Amino acid sequence: MKNKLVLNSIKRVALLGIVGFAVQLHAEILVILPETGPMSRAGLTIKQGILNASQASKNEIPLKFVNSDQIPIKTILKKEVNKKTEMIIGPLARPDVEVLVSTKPKIPVLALNEVYQSDKNVWQFSLSKNDDALALLDFIQNDKVTKLYIVREKGTETESINFLNALFSNFSGEVDPIDEMPKVIGRNEGILLLGTNNWLSSIPRLQEKRIYTQAIAIEEQKTLPKGMKFCDVPAIYEKEWKEVVKANKELPKSLAYQRLYAFGGDAWYIAQKFVLDPQIKTLSFNGRTGKIKIEGNRVERIPQCFERSKANLVPLYMFFERSKDVK
Template identity: 75%
Template sequence: MKNKIVLNCIKRMALLGIIGFTIQIHAEVLVILPETGPMSRAGLSIKQGILSAYQVGNNNIPLKFVNSEQKSLKLILKQNVNRKTQMIIGPLARPDVEALIKLKPKVPVLALNEVYPTHKNVWQYSLSKNDDALALLDYIHHDRVSKLYVVREKGAEAESINFLNALFLNYRGEVDPVDEMPSVKGKSEGILLLGSNEWLSSLKKLQKKNIYTQAIAVNEKTALPKGMKFCDVPALYIAEWGDVIQAYKDKPTSLPYQRLYAFGGDAWHIAEHFVLNPKVKNLTFKGRTGKIKIEGNRVERIPQCFERSKNNLVAL
C-alpha cells in the first residue's frame, strides 16, 4: 500500500513536470514594438532589454517580434495571434495602445504606455514621469518640507511639464514657482530645480539640504551638487541586474535608452511570470525600474530615490 502511494506521488510529480514543459513548448509571447520609423530607437532599446533578460532566464518560451510601424494593430493581431499566443508585450505608442484596447483583445496584454481607456485583459506599464514625481514627493514630505520653491531652466520648461503637473496635483504643502534662486529660510523650506545637468552645474552657492531635481538632470560625466535628491530607475545605479549591464556592453547608449533596457527587462519578467502562472493575478517584485506591484489590471511602479553625497550616490 505504501509503495503504491509513493508510486502515485511520483506519477503526479511527473505529470506536473510534463504539464509545465508543455506550457513552455506551446506558449508564445508576441512582442509588438516599432523597429523602424521615428520611435525605432526607443523600440529597439526595449527589445534589447527584453532579449537580455530573456537570455539569463531558464524558460525557453518562444518570442515573436513584430514591427508595429505603418501597420494597423487590427492587422497585426489578425496575422500574428494564434492558439500558441499566451501573452502580448506592447505596443509602445499611445495611439497604438488606445487602438488595441478598442479591439478588446482576448489574449492578456502588457501595454508599454498608459492611456485613459482600460480593458480587463490589458495591463498598462510605463516609465511615467508621474511615478518619479510621486516617489520624490514622498521624500520631500519625509524631510518635512512644507514650502517648496520651484526654479526651472529657461527655454527648457517643456522637459519638466509633466513632472511639474504631478507635483501640483499631489504636493500637500505650498508650491512657489520663482524665476531666480530664492533665499531659503528654515528647515521647512526646500528647492526643486528642474533643468539640465549643465544648468544645475552653473548655479552657485546651492544649499546642501532640501534640494531636489528630476532624473533628466543626471549626467554620466558631471556629478549632481552635493545633497541633491532625485528618483530614477535603480538598475542604472545599482549593479544588481546583470542583464541591463550586458545590454549596455553590447550596445552602449545614453541614459534615456539605458532606462529602456531596464524597462524591457521588467516587461519580460512580468510577461514570463503570467505565462507560467496564468491563474496568479497579483505580483510584487524588486525590479530594474523600481518596485513593481500588480493587483488586478493595475501596474504600480515606485522608482528608487538617491541622494548625492560627497563622493557617490546613496540609495534612500
C-alpha cells in the same frame, strides 16, 4: 510520516516543473514594437532588453516580434495572433494602445504605455514621469517640507511639464515657482531644480539639504551637487542587474535609452510570469525599473530614489508604502 511529507513536496515541485516546461513548448509571446520609423530607436532598445532578459531566464518562452511601424494594430492582431499566442507585449505608441484596448482582446496584453481607456485583459505599464514625481514627493514630504520653491532652467520647461503636473496634483503644501534661486530658505522649505546637469552645476552656493531634481538632469560621469535627491530606474545605478550592466558596457547608450532597455527587461519578466501562471492575480518584485506591484490589471511602478553624498549616490528607502491598497 516526515519522509512521506518530504517526498510529496518533491513530487509537487517536480510536477510544477513539468507543467512549466509544457507551457513553454506550447506558448508564444507576441511582441509588437516599432522597429522602423521615428520610434524605431526606442522600440529596438526595448526589444533588446526583452531578448537579453529572456536569454538570461531559465524560462525561455518563444518570442515573436512584429514591426508595428505604419501597420494598423487591428491588422497585426488579425494576422499574427494564433493558437500558440498566450500573451502580447506592446504596442508602444499611445494611439496604438488606445486602439488595442478598444478591441477588448481575449488574450492578456502588457501594453507599454498608459491611456485613459481600460480593459480587464490589458495591463498598462510605462516609464511614467508621474511615477518619478510621486516617488520623489514621498521623500519631500518625509523631509517635512511644507513649502517647495521651483526653479526651472529657461528653455527646458516643456521637458518637466508632466513631472510638475503630477507634483502639483499631489503635494499638500505650498508650491512657489520662482525665477531665481532664493538666497535663504526656511526650516520647512525645499527647492526643486528642473533643468540640465550643466545648469545645476552652474548654480553657486547650493545648500546641502532639501534640494531635489528630476532624473532627466542626470548625466553619466557628471556629478550632482551634494545633498541632492532624485528618483530613477535602479538598474542604471545598481550593479546587481548584470545583463543591464553588461549590455551598457558592450554598446553604451544614453541614460534615456538605458531606461528603455531596463524597461524591456521588466516587461519580459511580467509577461513570462503571466504565461507560466495564467491564474496569477497579484505580483510584486524588485525590478530593473523600480519596485513593481500588480493587483488585478493595475500596474504600479515605484522608482528607486537616491541622494548624492560627498563621494557617491546613496539609495534611499522609505519605511511606509505609498499605496495602502496594493499588497
